[in-house]
Amino acid sequence: MIFSSELIKGTLKTIVLKQLSEGNKMYGYEITQKVKELTGDRIQISEGALYPTLHALEKEGLLTTETIYIGKRVRKYYRLSDSGKKKSKERVSEFAEFVETMKILLDLQVKPA
Amino acid sequence: MIFSSELIKGTLKTIVLKQLSEGNKMYGYEITQKVKELTGDRIQISEGALYPTLHALEKEGLLTTETIYIGKRVRKYYRLSDSGKKKSKERVSEFAEFVETMKILLDLQVKPA
DNA sequence: CACAATGCATTGGTTTCTTATGTATCTTTG
DNA sequence: CAAAGATACATAAGAAACCAATGCATTGTG
Numbered sequence: 408m409i410f411s412s413e414l415i416k417g418t419l420k421t422i423v424l425k426q427l428s429e430g431n432k433m434y435g436y437e438i439t440q441k442v443k444e445l446t447g448d449r450i451q452i453s454e455g456a457l458y459p460t461l462h463a464l465e466k467e468g469l470l471t472t473e474t475i476y477i478g479k480r481v482r483k484y485y486r487l488s489d490s491g492k493k494k495s496k497e498r499v500s501e502f503a504e505f506v507e508t509m510k511i512l513l514d515l516q517v518k519p520a
Numbered sequence: 521m522i523f524s525s526e527l528i529k530g531t532l533k534t535i536v537l538k539q540l541s542e543g544n545k546m547y548g549y550e551i552t553q554k555v556k557e558l559t560g561d562r563i564q565i566s567e568g569a570l571y572p573t574l575h576a577l578e579k580e581g582l583l584t585t586e587t588i589y590i591g592k593r594v595r596k597y598y599r600l601s602d603s604g605k606k607k608s609k610e611r612v613s614e615f616a617e618f619v620e621t622m623k624i625l626l627d628l629q630v631k632p633a
Numbered sequence: 634c635a636c637a638a639t640g641c642a643t644t645g646g647t648t649t650c651t652t653a654t655g656t657a658t659c660t661t662t663g
Numbered sequence: 664c665a666a667a668g669a670t671a672c673a674t675a676a677g678a679a680a681c682c683a684a685t686g687c688a689t690t691g692t693g
Contacts (some may be wrong), residue, residue, distance in 0.1 A: 413530035414618050416649080416680065420526075425626050436640050446621050456641060456681050481641060487684050499626050505527050506619050506628070508559050513538050513612050515619070529649065529680080551670050569650050571673060593658050594672060639690070644683105651678075659670070
């Protein structure tokens, strides 16, 4: 089951920030693959969504970039800045609280870890 | 704390369908108040978002309506159709699964119920 | 050597929400 | 009893965020 894109809306920045907070620097394509893998193909980030998001986060000062060459092919690495690290934590916490609120609203059962 | 509207995006239809699946018929304003109350003011549905959503759900055949008068004031009640009941369950399940997936992706801890 | 995969990026369009506005009635309060 | 706030519907203009499609270029594979 692939989630309706409606649901994923609004969580993309959070997902990207979190992925970068774990494994140091990552490049765009790598992020899409990591997310695909971690979610068993249920969340697939399109490139048309990802790149504008990365550029926006960079513009906000949350990411720094580093362009390298693999042979003749360009690869652009992204890394969290200090404010990006802070923002990443904030976003994840906010999502966690949002989930708690939605549990009440939707009367969801909690699956034990 | 009021959630950034970004997070709520994509969940409005699910919220509305779920509220209607519990307390029989409800009118628009009542839904906004119920959600506000249940979430401790953390989710506030704007009317500009709600009414178009209700109309869309009605157009999809998920809701039926009933207009009554309280004195001279109009009140429009909404109720789930059979397909609406089915869709409501689907949407809530999908959200629950989405949350499970996001827990992995964001490495969230589960709060016991 | 064609085709899939890797890797960047942009454009046009749609959906969905916000902000603002409009209309009207009812209730509370100074 | 007038003003203000709450109730209750609705739409319109614009912004935000995403999708689908496309483009370019290189590298690996059958």
